[in-house]
Amino acid sequence: MSNDLEDSLRAALRPVDPGEKFTAGVMARIADESRRTMRAPRPHTTALRWTSVALAVSLVIGILVARELQLRRTQRGLEARAELLQALKLTGEKLDIAYRVVNDEEHAEFTKDSGV
């Protein structure tokens, strides 16, 4: 009895060559599965990818815009500084004329009117 069962099992589990057809079928299914995966990525993966690209582009644009604004601000600041110094220089020149006139009693006629 025991030997019969053993024989039956051995017979059932003996190595059997599946044949070339089986191997070819498995390989074809693997190839087909790979193609399908490559052709049609999953929807959420696509959205994530585009979101990442959009974020990266936005970041680059943001950095460029900020840099441009900073450059303009710097340029305007330097212009304003130059204008301020020029204004003070002109003010100084005119005050200097008044001072020289006050200081030069031989060549000037000095009038003083404070309105007080």
Place this chain on the structure above:
Amino acid sequence: MNTLSKRTLPTLVAMLALLARIAVAAPPAPLKLPDFDALAAKAAQSVNITLDSNLLGLAAGFLDSSKPEDAAAKELVAGLRGVYVRSYTFDKDFVYAAADLDAVRKQLSAPGWQRLVGVHSGKEHANVDIYVSIEQGRANGLTIISSEPRQFTIVNIVGSIDLQKLHRLEGKFGIPKLQLEENK
């Protein structure tokens, strides 16, 4: 320093101090400066500076405190609300008419403005009028009108003018040394 300047300069300073204590109605500030477009076209050189409080703040940020000139300017600018300059230089004498300045002088006749000093230099044919405006007992504006045969200049400074700070600008930007220390 001669006798006249020894007398007049302390007087000028004293007048400024006195004016600073007088509270009168605030003048419209800044002045409405004409465009002078026609004159600008004839001018060999023109300067048109308009610095409101925002631009003054921006300019102050670019002043280098380690440089004496910049440091003095930075300190002076702290109390200012605007700096406006119109200056035109011509190749010929008297291209502009005195009437061109009338619109500005008219504004300076409004209450609040006081003519501090007016000088005429026969040698240089230059007239310089200096006006100050007073608000709540403090000088809040300074206007200089300078007319020469080939140049006229209007400077309008709006804001708190600290004479001590102006004093510290002596020797810088061509501002003469007032020798206030000796006169104390």
